Amino acid sequence: MATGRTHRPATRSRGIPEATVARLPLYLRALTALSERSVPTVSSEELATAAGVNSAKLRKDFSYLGSYGTRGVGYDVEYLVYQISRELGLTQDxxxxxxxxxxxxxxxxxxxxxxxxxxxxxxxxxxxxxxxxxxxxxxxxxxxxxxxxxxxxxxxxxxxxxxxxxxxxxxxxxxxxxxxxxxxxxxxxxxxxxxxxxxxxxxxxIELQILAFHEQRKAGEGAAAEAASAAERGSAVGAAEVDAADADADADVDAPEADSAAANRKGPDGDVPAVMPA
Amino acid sequence: MATGRTHRPATRSRGIPEATVARLPLYLRALTALSERSVPTVSSEELATAAGVNSAKLRKDFSYLGSYGTRGVGYDVEYLVYQISRELGLTQDxxxxxxxxxxxxxxxxxxxxxxxxxxxxxxxxxxxxxxxxxxxxxxxxxxxxxxxxxxxxxxxxxxxxxxxxxxxxxxxxxxxxxxxxxxxxxxxxxxxxxxxxxxxxxxxxIELQILAFHEQRKAGEGAAAEAASAAERGSAVGAAEVDAADADADADVDAPEADSAAANRKGPDGDVPAVMPA
DNA sequence: ATTTGTGAACGTTTTCACAGCA
DNA sequence: TGCTGTGAAAACGTTCACAAAT
Known part of the structure; x- marks a missing residue:
């Protein structure tokens, strides 16, 4: 209990979960597109696809706003646009x-x-x-x-x-x-x-680094996760320029190390005994 | 079981949770700053503060990478920089x-x-x-x-x-x-x-819309959540230009409505009986 | 004396699966 | 019949609290 308070204690909205709030703009964008094409109603399945989420999640999200759909039919596009805009505070400037x-x-x-x-x-x-x-x-x-x-x-x-x-x-x-x-x-x-x-x-x-993490995992996926050359996937790759990178990536050594108690450091579970640089 | 597969089924890393991966760049940035100031070691508490998270979370995050700290001492800055860089795939180009x-x-x-x-x-x-x-x-x-x-x-x-x-x-x-x-x-x-x-x-x-949502909640916090004028908080606010917005925001009506079955729609729990526009 | 590393408790988010309604 | 709305279950993420290590 050193610091006590968390960084953002009052994140909990008046009911609406933060994860839901973060998706409302997505739904709104999809709905706006439908509205411009004069589509009158949309099902949770269709809207979810347009917004890139699954329909159960979408329905759960909407349930926090209220019962704005019609069973057997779907959601009224214009009405939902308005309700979500309102909820997000976009009816004001x-x-x-x-x-x-x-x-x-x-x-x-x-x-x-x-x-x-x-x-x-x-x-x-x-x-x-x-x-x-x-x-x-x-x-x-x-x-x-x-x-x-x-x-x-x-x-x-x-x-x-x-x-x-x-x-x-x-x-x-x-x-x-x-x-x-x-x-x-x-x-x-x-x-x-x-x-x-x-x-x-x-x-x-940060976004690039997160992508790099996953990219790296893809590369070492089929192989034995060592000697990670810049193996690409999907289509043919020349890799006729990344040699400098290879020199860096190949080596499992070359880690900077400072001083004292560097003994018995262990990596995750059953991996190599850990990188123990000079 | 309509669509079946989720959008990103293989998000689960080789152990490392996605939420942790998303924070590693943050730690790395804080560590790099320490490294440039030639700070040799850092405690989870100090590093957590620098990265804007709490120390328990940071320690848990690091525990997925391995045991890279020294009890009673903290973490070796250079060593951690290297390990996180490696984990994120930043040792290659x-x-x-x-x-x-x-x-x-x-x-x-x-x-x-x-x-x-x-x-x-x-x-x-x-x-x-x-x-x-x-x-x-x-x-x-x-x-x-x-x-x-x-x-x-x-x-x-x-x-x-x-x-x-x-x-x-x-x-x-x-x-x-x-x-x-x-x-x-x-x-x-x-x-x-x-x-x-x-x-x-x-x-x-999307980011702005999420902010607007929270901003709106702040405004309606002390008040009775109705007649939401663009009430600002903290310091004095002139609001000598936002009148157009007020006209929009005040009204609890003005919702677009399409056609048929608009009956018995209800908002969340004990709210006003819902906005029932013409 | 400190500070890590981590089980266990807790909270949040997602998914499932189906009752209820049009 | 078709689709929403929602409890219940599962998965995931965070925080607690303390044993283990130096």
Missing amino acids: WPVVIVGIGNLGAALANYGGFASRGFRVAALIDADPAMAGKPVAGMPVQHTDELEKIITDNGVSIGVIATPAGAAQQVCERLVAAGVTSILNFAPTVLTVPDGVDVRKVDLS | WPVVIVGIGNLGAALANYGGFASRGFRVAALIDADPAMAGKPVAGMPVQHTDELEKIITDNGVSIGVIATPAGAAQQVCERLVAAGVTSILNFAPTVLTVPDGVDVRKVDLS
């Missing part, structure tokens, strides 16, 4: 600020899907004085000095951080102090925030 | 292609963290002939016609899709047919892939 107008920030500012559903870019903010006044996505970039005023004047409660990692925590603190209570963080760093502030993180590098 | 060099694709190409850990941008690909040959991030953009050849020649197994939603599925299919088995999808659409191909999705719009 959310002004958003983007801080850090580099490559990524500019890309986000230009991203169309932003404005589509209740979100409105209220301001673009950057620390570089040379950026100030420059138009990005048809909007003048404002200097960080204005941050607090912008947040307050526009009633912004959602902030997007697209700064370098080093600046992120400080920007975060200023946003929070000015009244922002939800942050979407693109900087590759862990943000520390007070209770009551939500942070979601988008991290390219 | 992963050539990656980025398809779709718009704002976002260009931002990704310029993203430094890309090259840092085992990933190397092997090619930038775009469907626009006008883009072909143009340098982005010091690299000439190649035309989509070359896609298959690029994948094959470079032994690419990881592809990043940053195209518009409409093009994503088709690009995905070409990537997979050419030998790519892991895809990072930035397009706001559900990709359908054959078994054995991993897809991870990064979706700005």
